[in-house]
Structure formats: structure tokens, C-alpha cells
Amino acid sequence: MIASGAVEVALAAGLIALPRERRRIGWATAGFFATVFPGNWHQWRTGRSTPGLDTDARRFGRLFLQPALIAWALWATR
Numbered sequence: 001m002i003a004s005g006a007v008e009v010a011l012a013a014g015l016i017a018l019p020r021e022r023r024r025i026g027w028a029t030a031g032f033f034a035t036v037f038p039g040n041w042h043q044w045r046t047g048r049s050t051p052g053l054d055t056d057a058r059r060f061g062r063l064f065l066q067p068a069l070i071a072w073a074l075w076a077t078r
Contacts, residue, residue, distance in 0.1 A: 004036055015077070026077025033069045040066060 011032060014025045043050070044059040053059050 029073040030070045
């Protein structure tokens with residue numbers, strides 16, 4: 001969990017610091033969001049809570065947010 005947050009921060013920093021690499025970092029961000037999806041699925045199936053995701057409904061809702069984040073990362077960096 002902490003590691004994935006660190007990757008998110010690094011990707012965001014890369015988007016800010018390396019504007020010429022925006023498209024490539026956008027693809028990396030989309031790939032990251034796709035990579036963590038199985039972990040989110042597992043968290044929902046096992047009922048494991050984390051800050052802000054302390055109910056099954058919230059964990060389930062996040063599953064629908066993940067594809068939107070992938071699309072947004074590609075759209076915003078095209």
C-alpha cells in the first residue's frame with residue numbers, strides 16, 4: 001500500500017518535472033493503474049480495510065473507478 005502510493009507520487013512528479021515525457025509517463029501511469037487492479041479486486045473479495053476503504057461498498061466502488069483512472073491517464077497525456 002505504501003509502495004503503490006510512492007509510485008503514484010513519483011508518476012505525478014514525473015508529469016510535472018518532465019513535460020516532454022508526458023505521453024510516455026501517461027502510458028506508465030495507465031499501466032500502473034491496470035497493474036494494481038488485481039490487488040484492489042483481492043482487497044474487495046477478502047474485505048480488507050484500509051483508510052477510506054472501510055466498507056465493502058467503498059471497496060467495490062473503487063473497482064469501477066480504476067478503468068476510469070486508466071482512461072483519464074491516457075486522455076490527459078495524449
